[in-house]
Amino acid sequence: MTGRFVFIVSLFFSVYVFAMFQGGKVSWTIFYMLTPFLLYSIALFVYPMNNIKAERIIHTRAIERGGKLSVTVKISRTVPFPLLYAGASEKWEDPEMAIKANNRTKHLFIFGFKKEVEWSYEIEKLPRGEHIVKGIEVEVSDFFGWIQKRAFLELKDTILVYPTTTPMKYVPINAQYDRGSLVSPFSLVKDTTMATGVRDYQSGDRVTWIHWKSFARTQNLMTKEFEDRQSEDLVVVLDNRASETFEEQVELAASIVEEAASHQANIGFISVGAETAVFPFIHSADQLHDVFVHLAKVKQVPAEEVLPLEVSSFTGGAGSVVLVTGNPDWPFIQSVMGFVKNRKSVICFIVVNREEPISDRLYEQIKFAEAKGITVHMLGKMQFSEAFKEVASL
Template sequence: MMKKLWNSLQEISKVLLLLLLLAGTFSYAMFQGGFVSWFLFYSFLPFSLYSILIMLYPLSDFNVTRSIQSEELKAGSRVTVTIQLNRKFPIPLFYLVVEDQVSTSFFSTAEISQVKKLIYPGFKQSIKLQYEFENLPRGEHHFTSTDLKTGDFLGIFQKSKKIEAADTILVYPSYVPMTYQPIQVQYDQGVASTDVKIQRDTTMATGLREYQPGDRVSWIHWKSFARTNDLMTKEFEERKSHDVCLILDRTPSPLFEDLVSFIASLSRAVLKKGAQAGYISSGNTVQRVPVKNGDHHQRQIDYQLAKVQADSEAPFNDAIKKEISRMSQSVVLLVVTSSLTRELVQQLHDYSRNNSAVAVFLVKNAKNNTKNSDEQQIKALASSKGIMVRDCFAGHFSNVFAEVKQA
């Protein structure tokens, strides 16, 4: 209430100041006379009238439309944003400052000046301007509104208007091509991988039944038909599929974006191999994507990875303890983290006791490849418990499974 009253008093004082200046120049012309005094009055008159016009002109006359080049982008890409301004009354504007309000997550790689433009619209009723964001950060970014500011030549009246124009773009994590090698059941010295293409729906015959319309010709048991002259169809039993669950460490880390990129690359490689993949991460919220396959399923994983944040306050082994206990013992665990601890190794070992394969992908900075004695001891402990630990250096993810095969 007090703020509105103060703003009203300011506007009234500006009007009084303008009228006082206008009255002063007119009085000077009347009493002084002569060319110079009247020239001063007539020179000031259009500026004062324009100031009054700006005071009366509502910036709500503007209609703002924002268009984005693509609403689904990949981290590191570029996006072009176009703002279209339209108005009904072509009141001449000396200048107009247009500022797009964007969530602060955008500015990790972009300058704030990119969304603030100074234009000179004049009498234009339609104005179009563009700006670009380069090297987009991963995440969900929101455009909330567009702020317009203008004023008069004298600087007495300055007007601003916030026009609501909400938009959202989702920037998916970057990924690299990767060839997945399925992790097999553990041996004494760890786990192994195989080059065999996974056939999820392959089956094996377990018996015979009467032929039913719709059965494939290849399913008919011709030997029994030759003996009995009755059509019989083979019955099949589905073989267990290769199910993989990807687990992301959401503990705050300088390498968190690399972890997300590795998970995105790994999920594509797993699904391309013919396996089924699920995804779990735990922080302030829990993200769960069930073990399935297909392009739509990949988009579900990507959607969760686009929104995930490094917001876990609990140790990683505690964060995933509850989630692991819910899983089927036939699911292969692929854990992606940037920090390896004894507690995590023990947690994964408890899961892997029932012949379940577990692998840990330890993401590191390629520039800092110093050996840590404590880390080497934990790796040896993991290996003795049948858990594979593989170093993955940021920027070199595509070779991870080639190294696994060699190992």
């Protein structure tokens, strides 16, 4: 940049000296024609780029896979210097995002004397994941490109694209009466029409269960106790090993968790990958949101990087387990067995691509798991809504 500035100053004096010594109308005409351009380049060289600010407005915050992101970017400044050729571009952590936007994240404009400009763009068919936009790069130039100045305006935003969910009818897999063989510490369905007593408030209790009269009297939060009609702990286990149907596996797991939570089931969630993520209780909207944030960020990993699931990773003691996988090999399924006393309480959903033939290896894995007493059910994406209906008929 300094070299170009020296060139412009030298050119200015050279033209002036040429006009002085050469004289004549032509030489002075050349000098007067070049002077405005040269002076503008010199002024642009000293123009402070740090007076330029940026603001990003994200119109769509909650986006599911395949959805559309709508953004408006505003560039403002305090010094009204006449900027001519200016350009701004969003800088994403993943360069593929600019390609998906068909380069609409870049914008060329003539600033002029305006103090603010803005433009909008959309990115369609967003993939699930955590997408980070780091900032905005602004570039200005003179008439001939002799002086080009850039400024990176750090403006970080994180866009989470959640997995799509499929509405399904939830059916308890292995509900038992409280005195049955699989008594769980939380009830699947509570009769909330009649309170049988009160107890101290515990983290995760629903606000609607708080006994406000006791609170007004003692200033201590107390929770109503209800009669338990059925009880079952359900744990959804997502296999994050590399698979051709991994995105569909994430969507099925998200659909099950969302549907079971909406029916006030005592549901836990485990995501098995290079590191095991455990969500033992999903009783509130915030806890459900935490699970979906994880499902938005989760990535598949090579099988050799996945550690076997240990029973100690979940201390709840599940009544039933739903395993969502695309690779039902026995060593991995066996690591899930420690959660339950009865193998029939394990349902293995295998997500497959119905448009492709099922491999002989997959059939062998299914037969082996069924021989060990595991209930196995293959699902294509179009069958997600009937997942629990199929389980109920098994």
